Amino acid sequence: MSDPSLLRLTLAEARDGLAGKSVSARELTAAYNDAVAEIAPLNAYITPTPERALAMAEASDRRLARGEALPLDGIPIAIKDLYCTKGVLTTAASHILDGFHPPYESTVTDRLWQSGAVMLGKTNLDEFAMGSSSTTSYYGPVENPWRRPGDNRPLVPGGSSGGSAAAVAARAALAATGTDTGGSIRQPASYCGIVGLKPTYGRCSRWGVVAFASSLDHPGPMTRTVRDAAIMLRAMSGHDPRDSTSALMPVPDFEAALTGDVRGLRVGIPKEYRVEGMPAEIEALWEQGVEWLRAAGVKPFEISLPMTKYALPTYYIIAPAEASSNLARYDGVRFGLRVEGDTLDEMYELTRAAGFGAEVRRRVLIGTYVLSAGYYDAYYLKAQRVRTLIARDFATAFERVDGILTPPAPSAAFAIGEKSEDPIAMYLNDVFTVPCSLAGLPAISVPAGLSRDGLPLGLQIIGRAFDEETVLRIAEVLESAAQFRHLPSFVAGGAR
Amino acid sequence: MIEGRTGPWETVIGLEVHAQVISKAKLFSGAATDFGAEPNTQVSPVDAAFPGLLPVINRFCVEQAVKTGLGLDAEIKLESVFDRKNYFYPDLPAGYQISQYQQPVVGHGKVVLDMPDGMLREIGITRLHLEQDAGKSLHDQHPSLSYVDLNRAGIALMEIVSEPDLRSPEEAGVYLRKLRSILRYLGTCDGNMEEGSLRCDCNVSVRRPGEPFGTRCEIKNLNSIRYVMQAIEYEARRQIEILEEGGAIEQQTRLFDVGRSITRPMRSKEEAHDYRYFPDPDLMPLVLDPESVARLRAELPELPDAKKTRFISQYGLSPDDAGVLVAEKETALFFERVAAGRDAKAAANWVMGDLFGALNRLDVDIEASPVSAEQLGALIDLIADGTISGRLAKDVFAEMIATGADPAAIVAAKGLRQVSDEGVISATIDAVLEEQADKVAEYRAGRDKLYGFFVGQVMRATQGKANPALVNQLLRKKLSG
Numbered sequence: 001m002s003d004p005s006l007l008r009l010t011l012a013e014a015r016d017g018l019a020g021k022s023v024s025a026r027e028l029t030a031a032y033n034d035a036v037a038e039i040a041p042l043n044a045y046i047t048p049t050p051e052r053a054l055a056m057a058e059a060s061d062r063r064l065a066r067g068e069a070l071p072l073d074g075i076p077i078a079i080k081d082l083y084c085t086k087g088v089l090t091t092a093a094s095h096i097l098d099g100f101h102p103p104y105e106s107t108v109t110d111r112l113w114q115s116g117a118v119m120l121g122k123t124n125l126d127e128f129a130m131g132s133s134s135t136t137s138y139y140g141p142v143e144n145p146w147r148r149p150g151d152n153r154p155l156v157p158g159g160s161s162g163g164s165a166a167a168v169a170a171r172a173a174l175a176a177t178g179t180d181t182g183g184s185i186r187q188p189a190s191y192c193g194i195v196g197l198k199p200t201y202g203r204c205s206r207w208g209v210v211a212f213a214s215s216l217d218h219p220g221p222m223t224r225t226v227r228d229a230a231i232m233l234r235a236m237s238g239h240d241p242r243d244s245t246s247a248l249m250p251v252p253d254f255e256a257a258l259t260g261d262v263r264g265l266r267v268g269i270p271k272e273y274r275v276e277g278m279p280a281e282i283e284a285l286w287e288q289g290v291e292w293l294r295a296a297g298v299k300p301f302e303i304s305l306p307m308t309k310y311a312l313p314t315y316y317i318i319a320p321a322e323a324s325s326n327l328a329r330y331d332g333v334r335f336g337l338r339v340e341g342d343t344l345d346e347m348y349e350l351t352r353a354a355g356f357g358a359e360v361r362r363r364v365l366i367g368t369y370v371l372s373a374g375y376y377d378a379y380y381l382k383a384q385r386v387r388t389l390i391a392r393d394f395a396t397a398f399e400r401v402d403g404i405l406t407p408p409a410p411s412a413a414f415a416i417g418e419k420s421e422d423p424i425a426m427y428l429n430d431v432f433t434v435p436c437s438l439a440g441l442p443a444i445s446v447p448a449g450l451s452r453d454g455l456p457l458g459l460q461i462i463g464r465a466f467d468e469e470t471v472l473r474i475a476e477v478l479e480s481a482a483q484f485r486h487l488p489s490f491v492a493g494g495a496r
Numbered sequence: 497m498i499e500g501r502t503g504p505w506e507t508v509i510g511l512e513v514h515a516q517v518i519s520k521a522k523l524f525s526g527a528a529t530d531f532g533a534e535p536n537t538q539v540s541p542v543d544a545a546f547p548g549l550l551p552v553i554n555r556f557c558v559e560q561a562v563k564t565g566l567g568l569d570a571e572i573k574l575e576s577v578f579d580r581k582n583y584f585y586p587d588l589p590a591g592y593q594i595s596q597y598q599q600p601v602v603g604h605g606k607v608v609l610d611m612p613d614g615m616l617r618e619i620g621i622t623r624l625h626l627e628q629d630a631g632k633s634l635h636d637q638h639p640s641l642s643y644v645d646l647n648r649a650g651i652a653l654m655e656i657v658s659e660p661d662l663r664s665p666e667e668a669g670v671y672l673r674k675l676r677s678i679l680r681y682l683g684t685c686d687g688n689m690e691e692g693s694l695r696c697d698c699n700v701s702v703r704r705p706g707e708p709f710g711t712r713c714e715i716k717n718l719n720s721i722r723y724v725m726q727a728i729e730y731e732a733r734r735q736i737e738i739l740e741e742g743g744a745i746e747q748q749t750r751l752f753d754v755g756r757s758i759t760r761p762m763r764s765k766e767e768a769h770d771y772r773y774f775p776d777p778d779l780m781p782l783v784l785d786p787e788s789v790a791r792l793r794a795e796l797p798e799l800p801d802a803k804k805t806r807f808i809s810q811y812g813l814s815p816d817d818a819g820v821l822v823a824e825k826e827t828a829l830f831f832e833r834v835a836a837g838r839d840a841k842a843a844a845n846w847v848m849g850d851l852f853g854a855l856n857r858l859d860v861d862i863e864a865s866p867v868s869a870e871q872l873g874a875l876i877d878l879i880a881d882g883t884i885s886g887r888l889a890k891d892v893f894a895e896m897i898a899t900g901a902d903p904a905a906i907v908a909a910k911g912l913r914q915v916s917d918e919g920v921i922s923a924t925i926d927a928v929l930e931e932q933a934d935k936v937a938e939y940r941a942g943r944d945k946l947y948g949f950f951v952g953q954v955m956r957a958t959q960g961k962a963n964p965a966l967v968n969q970l971l972r973k974k975l976s977g
Binding site (some may be wrong): 090241322 | 544547586
């Protein structure tokens with residue numbers, strides 16, 4: 001058994017340790033390979049890649065020895081299994097991608113490897129990132145490493161990046177990549193007590209990330225601290241000529257933005273986010289967040305985002321519409337699963353019926369419906385118009401404020417199976433994350449406290465487009481104020 | 497106009513032409529586009545729609561479309577949008593085709609047709625948009641399986657849609673030839689219908705003259721001008737027959753059966769696909785800057801209509817001759833090289849007469865002509881300077897076609913140089929007149945027509961080498977003397 005204390009380091013600490021030669025990349029990676037094996041009961045990883053991890057770590061050690069260290073050299077991270085990784089099984093947690101080994105590497109993971117990061121494996125998720133609980137995976141549900149004290153029922157880690165969140169929370173990865181379409185980074189981060197950052201749309205390339213909803217898919221980092229998120233984001237970002245929606249923007253040193261000085265910043269508190277039925281403890285933590293920021297010199301403002309109530313229905317039209325088209329390529333012809341039929345149509349039907357789970361089928365059907373002749377104007381076109389209005393809401397608000405503070409989710413983690421009967425209840429989880437997804441704005445979830453049940457709760461900061469620096473700066477101030485030091489009930493290395 | 501049993505009918509035709517853009521790379525991927533490569537050797541993972549891969553617009557293909565739009569005198573849209581056209585088929589890897597639906601890159605334009613009766617007809621262009629081609633399904637390689645070749649998948653096509661302005665199969669043929677000529681002049685499509693670089697869908701309806709448009713049928717994917725004309729002819733008569741028997745036309749998509757020269761139904765309106773078009777979220781709207789459009793406009797080559805006007809004014813050609821010479825860019829180029837510094841009408845006659853005839857017999861394009869423009873020019877020079885007669889020149893030309901040799905070399909080798917020695921010709925005439933004394937008497941008695949006979953005799957006696965002008969001059973003098 002390797003040294004479990006290595007698993008308690010943050011990414012920034014591990015980086016400094018590697019640079020100072022107090023630990024080797026191989027030692028660190030070996031510890032994390034063990035951790036990955038140890039947390040197998042959480043089902044957070046679909047495909048661990050321990051040998052590749054060691055080989056990458058050894059390469060890092062050679063660079064460290066030569067004094068040619070790259071920014072993330074020797075840092076073991078997990079990759080959501082929606083990112084294509086060359087020669088490594090890539091599943092999107094779907095049966096339909098059976099045996100798919102991409103002949104290419106996604107831009108974001110390629111950048112991470114070019115920065116010296118080490119791949120521990122591919123993490124579990126909701127099938128095709130469709131879900132808020134990581135229970136729709138063909139490879140089985142992911143379990144949250146947190147449990148309610150005195151209650152043995154397994155909880156969901158949130159979704160869709162639940163495997164990444166669980167792995168980082170359970171100390172079985174120093175950091176992970178996630179993707180956020182309607183909240184899939186921030187909500188699981190909140191449920192698992194870690195930091196999740198959805199960057200601005202266009203900041204991180206989507207090239208090589210299996211598409212769910214192209215205009216909403218945001219790759220981003222999941223980490224234990226805000227600083228770690230800043231370090232990861234820098235490595236993941238940058239213009240990619242292979243992604244036409246990637247932004248031609250310079251990549252700042254996000255870590256340098258963490259000055260701790262937020263004096264004079266104006267932060268908006270949107271009144272429309274006080275939704276009916278929101279637990280009092282979430283509202284209380286939100287108030288606490290306002291107080292923490294006020295104490296740090298931030299000026300809180302009440303603001304109005306009047307289109308908020310239309311965000312969920314808008315999202316649940318646009319995302320399935322794009323998904324229905326994006327998933328048409330899984331037809332059994334060129335890769336993945338094929339179920340033979342007597343005719344071409346039968347082959348399509350049998351393959352897609354067997355290959356897609358219930359939630360994916362539901363969304364493909366919804367998406368096909370809203371794009372159909374006669375319904376397009378009433379649904380898709382109207383949703384696009386509302387989306388523009390939602391973006392305008394934010395633009396108006398950001399004329400007055402520098403950031404917006406909200407809860408990331410209306411509840412703490414729930415038990416596996418608790419909400420899966422009712423897809424609408426599940427969709428409501430996204431109520432606070434979806435609006436800024438539609439607007440493409442950067443947003444972060446930071447662990448801020450525990451619920452009465454002893455489960456982590458987060459706070460969300462939303463920022464202006466391409467102003468991740470302010471988002472991170474405010475988030476770090478919240479993080480310092482909250483002093484969230486709790487560990488989940490199940491962590492690698494055993495310590496409780 | 498078609499005369500039916502119950503009166504005249506007018507055929508109304510609109511064409512959708514799919515023209516493959518000349519480009520080394522596909523519309524959204526870097527893959528190559530060569531024709532005839534081994535199956536699935538020109539396919540990038542983007543073309544095969546592998547997960548997570550994204551299209552990136554090929555700017556060169558956009559320029560080609562803009563150039564084509566300018567050549568069709570059309571409105572260039574500075575902002576256009578790529579949409580997804582969704583349907584399932586194994587040769588459509590993504591399950592959707594990236595096309596332009598509501599906002600094409602090129603709007604209204606026109607093509608002017610020179611009709612055989614000498615009239616000009618203006619045909620409206622509704623739009624031109626860019627889209628990707630699909631792959632090819634091969635159903636004849638295996639008894640029970642189909643194969644898919646994705647080499648073509650993702651190649652850039654321009655869909656050029658005409659207004660329903662065409663009124664006969666002949667007009668449709670003239671339109672297609674003219675459009676192809678413009679595309680070739682522009683270098684934006686090679687127009688090679690056999691290789692599928694130019695394909696055509698025909699919308700056909702019939703109506704009583706002056707009445708509103710009838711219900712149309714669409715005939716898909718015709719790959720020769722002849723088939724287009726045959727299909728329209730058949731389809732119009734089929735529709736007239738139905739209407740004259742009191743029936744109604746059902747809106748349909750039909751196929752042309754090449755073997756039987758008929759059209760037959762492919763799918764009806766009820767079975768029509770719902771393509772669920774929506775803007776492709778992987779691509780930003782296509783934005784053109786006015787300066788680059790202006791640059792493309794400035795770089796536009798001289799197009800057939802302008803060239804025809806110039807040929808008429810610069811070379812004094814008839815509109816008909818000018819029209820024939822400009823129809824193909826290569827012909828026009830060839831003619832101008834022959835005509836340079838020479839009698840343009842003689843050049844035009846040689847190109848359109850003897851050269852076209854020879855090329856037809858050899859079944860080759862003008863680019864493969866065994867006689868170069870310079871050689872044909874040299875031949876015309878030999879006539880002009882009196883070295884050979886026009887008649888002998890025909891023989892020399894035949895030799896040039898057969899051997900590719902220079903005309904001067906042929907003249908020298910065969911001793912065909914024209915005889916312009918007055919003494920020699922005079923002696924020959926004397927000998928002929930003496931031999932044909934009775935004919936001379938008849939001529940002098942008033943049978944003028946015998947004059948040609950004497951010329952022929954003189955030419956024969958000199959193996960055609962006598963200078964005809966000199967023969968004329970001397971013969972008239974001697975006969976009247």
